[in-house]
Amino acid sequence: MNNWFSRFLTSSLGKKLLMALTGLFLILFLVVHLSGNLQLLKNDGGRSFNIYAEFMSTNILIQTISKLNFTFILLHVLLSLYLTIQNRRARGSERYAVTSGKSSIWASRNMGVLGTLVLIFIVVHLRHFYGEMHFGSVPTVNYDGKEVRDLASVVDYWFSKDWYVALYVFSMGALGFHLWHGFVSAFQTLGLNHPKYNGLIFFVGKTFSVVVPALFAWIPIAMYFNI
Amino acid sequence: MKLTLKIWRQKGPHVKGEFKTYVHEHVSPDMSFLEMLDVLNTELIKKGEEPIHFDHDCREGICGMCSLYINGRPHGPLQTTTCQLHMRSFKDGETITIEPWRAKPFPVIKDLVVDRSAFDRIQQSGGYISVNTGGAPDANEIPIPKKIADEAMDAATCIGCGACVAACKNASAMLFVAAKVSQLALLPQGHPERKERVERMVAQMDAEGFGACTNTRACEAECPKGISVAHIARMNREYYTAMLSSYELPSKAGGE
Numbered sequence: 329m330n331n332w333f334s335r336f337l338t339s340s341l342g343k344k345l346l347m348a349l350t351g352l353f354l355i356l357f358l359v360v361h362l363s364g365n366l367q368l369l370k371n372d373g374g375r376s377f378n379i380y381a382e383f384m385s386t387n388i389l390i391q392t393i394s395k396l397n398f399t400f401i402l403l404h405v406l407l408s409l410y411l412t413i414q415n416r417r418a419r420g421s422e423r424y425a426v427t428s429g430k431s432s433i434w435a436s437r438n439m440g441v442l443g444t445l446v447l448i449f450i451v452v453h454l455r456h457f458y459g460e461m462h463f464g465s466v467p468t469v470n471y472d473g474k475e476v477r478d479l480a481s482v483v484d485y486w487f488s489k490d491w492y493v494a495l496y497v498f499s500m501g502a503l504g505f506h507l508w509h510g511f512v513s514a515f516q517t518l519g520l521n522h523p524k525y526n527g528l529i530f531f532v533g534k535t536f537s538v539v540v541p542a543l544f545a546w547i548p549i550a551m552y553f554n555i
Numbered sequence: 556m557k558l559t560l561k562i563w564r565q566k567g568p569h570v571k572g573e574f575k576t577y578v579h580e581h582v583s584p585d586m587s588f589l590e591m592l593d594v595l596n597t598e599l600i601k602k603g604e605e606p607i608h609f610d611h612d613c614r615e616g617i618c619g620m621c622s623l624y625i626n627g628r629p630h631g632p633l634q635t636t637t638c639q640l641h642m643r644s645f646k647d648g649e650t651i652t653i654e655p656w657r658a659k660p661f662p663v664i665k666d667l668v669v670d671r672s673a674f675d676r677i678q679q680s681g682g683y684i685s686v687n688t689g690g691a692p693d694a695n696e697i698p699i700p701k702k703i704a705d706e707a708m709d710a711a712t713c714i715g716c717g718a719c720v721a722a723c724k725n726a727s728a729m730l731f732v733a734a735k736v737s738q739l740a741l742l743p744q745g746h747p748e749r750k751e752r753v754e755r756m757v758a759q760m761d762a763e764g765f766g767a768c769t770n771t772r773a774c775e776a777e778c779p780k781g782i783s784v785a786h787i788a789r790m791n792r793e794y795y796t797a798m799l800s801s802y803e804l805p806s807k808a809g810g811e
């Protein structure tokens with residue numbers, strides 16, 4: 329395994345490039361996922377959400393992208409584990425007795441912790457929603473003669489539990505902090521740092537990291553309190 | 556001023572070190588940080604104790620020899636070198652913790668002195684340009700836009716002190732390597748070895764055991780020369796392009 333390609337991807341810069349590319353793909357995935365979730369807020373008894381969910385879980389193209397997405401999450405997580413351990417080792421056996429947090433932002437120093445919180449959430453959430461949809465038994469409803477699984481009722485069930493809503497909102501907070509650093513950081517990793525675009529990347533990145541997690545978190549809150 | 560100093564003492568590379576506390580009664584706010592240590596060392600020598608070893612050379616902020624991790628920050632609370640840091644930046648009665656740079660590739664030699672030759676090896680792996688022998692070329696023969704020359708100069712101000720490594724939570728040397736790569740990549744004189752340079756320097760950096768970059772930008776905030784992480788982005792671009800497009804030498808090249 330000493331060809332140029334494997335040397336490229338296993339170098340410190342190559343691994344970081346993969347982190348950034350998978351991270352950016354996951355950001356795109358968040359947008360699609362959010363646009364689907366927001367349909368839960370429609371007052372139609374979950375109809376548009378169910379039709380959307382049925383489409384997403386049966387369409388071949390979407391299912392292929394979904395498998396790709398799982399692969400990227402796995403890659404992102406494994407690389408992050410590898411990098412975090414390697415980076416800790418680089419400090420050496422003796423660590424600093426005193427450190428100051430003045431020269432960097434908190435989120436940037438805690439990407440591993442924030443990522444792990446997001447990962448725990450992803451696992452719990454996959455088990456309850458993705459797992460039910462693909463391997464469980466979801467009751468069906470009949471829309472104009474077509475049998476559609478009523479995923480909205482499963483969501484309703486979980487979003488009526490206070491611990492679940494709390495976990496959801498907390499996890500979206502962690503995701504927000506992860507992205508507060510991660511979004512802009514990914515562009516720096518790609519080498520896209522230029523005075524002409526830095527302002528735009530910064531603005532879009534910071535706005536995204538607040539607005540998207542906030543909208544995700546709003547859905548369980550709204551459903552819990554019947555707003 | 557009276558100060559309490561918690562200083563890392565370590566007899567040698569493979570010996571366990573520990574903090575020792577010293578009360579320093581004779582500190583003037585006009586002293587530089589290194590002069591403050593000189594005075595302490597004079598007292599230690601008079602008492603027959605082993606003086607505290609620390610790196611220093613020019614004492615005018617241009618050689619990159621002085622180090623010291625002071626109260627959790629490389630070169631202390633100001634964005635400067637330790638020799639240019641003065642005791643007026645501290646309060647009377649303060650406790651100051653002084654540690655060596657901590658990084659696996661920078662092993663402690665003694666007390667606060669670390670071995671930074673990993674930087675030399677990175678530099679040797681690619682931080683050079685080819686110059687033909689013969690008559691000296693005219694200095695102004697190659698046109699270089701002022702902005703590019705300035706950008707290269709900004710990178711070239713790196714004194715290789717290692718504050719970036721010390722400041723980084725990953726003990727990453729990205730800012731140092733990026734400055735060296737950037738400086739030569741920007742100038743026409745650096746172009747013949749452009750791709751090979753970045754490939755080799757990054758490979759050497761990895762081999763030395765420095766960490767990867769998380770883009771926390773702590774290096775930029777602590778660099779006494781204020782070198783920007785924009786150079787790291789440039790190094791990334793240089794590296795990706797080089798890896799994807801450089802000519803691989805066949806493993807059994809002729810000539811032998």
Ligand code: HEM
Nearest residue numbers: 348351354355408439440443444447510511513514517769
């Ligand atoms: C929807 C989920 C996620 C998104 C959108 C996301 C996005 C990102 C982005 C954009 C970056 C910046 C890459 C760069 O600096 O170049 C990043 C970095 C990182 N992510 Fe994630 N991530 C997600 C989930 C996770 C998970 C589940 C983990 C791990 C358990 C994780 C761990 C990390 C770590 C440790 C870094 C920093 C790596 C480093 O540079 O040292 N992320 N993420």
